[in-house]
Amino acid sequence: MRFTSKLNQLKDMKVHNFSAGPSILPNEVLQQASRAVENFDDLNLSLIEISHRSKNFIAVMDEATALVKKLLKLPEGYSVLFLQGGASMQFTMVAQNLLKAQNGKAAYTETGTWATKAIKEAKLFGEVDVLASSKDKNFSYIPKDYSVPADVDYFHCTSNNTIFGTQMHAFPESSAPLVCDMSSDIFCREIDYTKFDLIYAGAQKNMGPAGTTLVIVKDEILGNTGRTIPTMLDYSTHIKKESMFNTPPVFAVYVSMLTMRWLDQNGGLSWIEERNRAKAKLIYDEIDNNPLFKGAAAIEDRSLMNATFLLSDESKKEAFDAMWKEANINGINGHRSVGGYRASIYNAMPIESVNVLVDVMKTFTQKHG
Numbered sequence: 450m451r452f453t454s455k456l457n458q459l460k461d462m463k464v465h466n467f468s469a470g471p472s473i474l475p476n477e478v479l480q481q482a483s484r485a486v487e488n489f490d491d492l493n494l495s496l497i498e499i500s501h502r503s504k505n506f507i508a509v510m511d512e513a514t515a516l517v518k519k520l521l522k523l524p525e526g527y528s529v530l531f532l533q534g535g536a537s538m539q540f541t542m543v544a545q546n547l548l549k550a551q552n553g554k555a556a557y558t559e560t561g562t563w564a565t566k567a568i569k570e571a572k573l574f575g576e577v578d579v580l581a582s583s584k585d586k587n588f589s590y591i592p593k594d595y596s597v598p599a600d601v602d603y604f605h606c607t608s609n610n611t612i613f614g615t616q617m618h619a620f621p622e623s624s625a626p627l628v629c630d631m632s633s634d635i636f637c638r639e640i641d642y643t644k645f646d647l648i649y650a651g652a653q654k655n656m657g658p659a660g661t662t663l664v665i666v667k668d669e670i671l672g673n674t675g676r677t678i679p680t681m682l683d684y685s686t687h688i689k690k691e692s693m694f695n696t697p698p699v700f701a702v703y704v705s706m707l708t709m710r711w712l713d714q715n716g717g718l719s720w721i722e723e724r725n726r727a728k729a730k731l732i733y734d735e736i737d738n739n740p741l742f743k744g745a746a747a748i749e750d751r752s753l754m755n756a757t758f759l760l761s762d763e764s765k766k767e768a769f770d771a772m773w774k775e776a777n778i779n780g781i782n783g784h785r786s787v788g789g790y791r792a793s794i795y796n797a798m799p800i801e802s803v804n805v806l807v808d809v810m811k812t813f814t815q816k817h818g
């Protein structure tokens with residue numbers, strides 16, 4: 450009897466974590482990670498106190514790399530790296546590794562805060578042609594009316610604009626190398642990843658803890674710039690040493706590997722995409738059908754990962770905030786540049802938690818509508 454009530458109590462205390470990043474990870478991944486911090490592989494040593502060159506850790510790095518290739522269905526010719534410095538470091542690494550030293554020129558789309566930051570860094574190394582921007586409407590949509598010139602060193606886009614809740618559902622044709630910041634939607638859906646020449650993603654949105662950045666690069670696009678690149682910022686350095694040029698972020702790589710294992714064992718990207726679409730439909734249907742709410746992003750560009758929405762009557766904010774907090778919902782305040790709310794429903798978010806949020810929205814309208 451006491452045991453059951455304790456269990457129920459625990460269940461009642463469950464927090465529904467809609468945080469935009471760092472964000473939710475699968476429960477079983479957190480449990481396995483906790484065990485490995487105490488005793489990794491029955492070595493009676495912690496994962497975070499053994500050499501990164503031990504055979505046990507090398508096996509982790511190898512499995513993580515293999516899982517990326519398997520999940521994204523990448524053929525030969527791509528290198529997979531686990532680096533540090535966050536996705537933000539990639540803003541500069543991409544430019545340094547791909548922009549020609551002489552008359553270098555890159556094309557970018559400006560679809561949000563992160564894209565803007567990427568553009569700023571690239572401009573330090575060459576000419577940047579901003580092909581399209583949605584800044585005119587506070588980045589609430591994905592521009593589509595542009596084409597990628599053939600004479601640029603690469604084209605850079607952001608697949609999911611975490612802050613604004615927009616996502617690219619199609620990618621333009623590009624004869625120049627296609628580079629994509631997939632920080633907040635990597636592994637969320639089945640698309641043809643071989644269309645891309647370079648993909649990067651900070652781990653802490655949809656893959657693992659903060660501390661590592663996944664980089665996937667087609668080897669043949671490297672080494673053509675005629676530029677001297679600092680050793681640590683040169684992809685070739687890390688490719689040659691299989692992400693072990695210096696000490697890799699062992700914990701972040703391990704937990705990312707566990708998350709990919711979880712994805713793989715459950716059915717891979719087709720499985721997660723179906724789940725993600727069901728979750729997104731639940732929340733967007735409520736936003737569209739509930740008179741007290743309205744979506745913040747253009748409907749056709751809505752993100753599967755970050756659903757942004759606003760109250761139609763701001764004076765009801767206090768009442769709504771009190772209700773979701775009461776329901777143990779965490780992290781749905783919108784980014785300060787958009788306001789309102791943002792429900793981040795990354796891969797690990799269970800549909801049950803989305804149902805809790807939808808129920809709160811329905812109840813709110815019954816009481817205050």
Ligand SMILES: *Cc1c(COP(=O)(O)O)cnc(C)c1O
Nearest residue numbers: 535536537563611630632633651
């Ligand atoms: C969070 C985020 C970043 C920045 O990631 P850091 O790892 O903090 O540098 C870049 N791009 C996108 C799309 C993001 O969501």
